Amino acid sequence: MQTMKKFNPVKTDSAKTGLLEAFDNSFPQRNYLIIHRANEFTSVCPKTGQPDFGVITISYIANKKCIELKSLKFYLQSFRNEGIFYENVINRILDDLVGLLKPKWMEVKGEFTPRGGLNSTITAVHGKMKQ
Numbered sequence: 001m002q003t004m005k006k007f008n009p010v011k012t013d014s015a016k017t018g019l020l021e022a023f024d025n026s027f028p029q030r031n032y033l034i035i036h037r038a039n040e041f042t043s044v045c046p047k048t049g050q051p052d053f054g055v056i057t058i059s060y061i062a063n064k065k066c067i068e069l070k071s072l073k074f075y076l077q078s079f080r081n082e083g084i085f086y087e088n089v090i091n092r093i094l095d096d097l098v099g100l101l102k103p104k105w106m107e108v109k110g111e112f113t114p115r116g117g118l119n120s121t122i123t124a125v126h127g128k129m130k131q
Helices: 069-077 086-101
Strands: 022-024 033-044 051-061 065-067 105-115 118-126
Touching: 033 069, 051 086, 065 069, 065 086, 086 105, 086 118
Parallel strands: none
Antiparallel strands: 022 065, 033 051, 051 105, 105 118
16 A cells, blocks of 8 residues: 655645756747646545545646646646645645746646535636736
8 A cells, every 4th residue: 555645735846846847938929828637636635545536727828938748747646645635736736837937827726526525626826817
């Protein structure tokens, strides 16, 4: 049985952020919306040790850099055995991606499967969206 690692939600984990890669935005002068959706996100409830499942949607207007998708997939998978609350994981993902990409605007939304009859959706935003 794999043990759960408790995650520090307020401190960037260099092992995680080291998985992320970016590439140059070919159209930095244009505001265009990029949306990535990870339908099979998993982490662990730090209180119960039970698995949490959800859909993570990352929407952003790039500045000079865009996220490389394979690296994003590995980064998101790195939360699989982490004990972290929904609110913390969404804000941690936002902070890590903003730190790397420095986007004009970004939103990270987590829609988690029901637990105990409750659905949870957490949304964190960086910057103001300009069309």
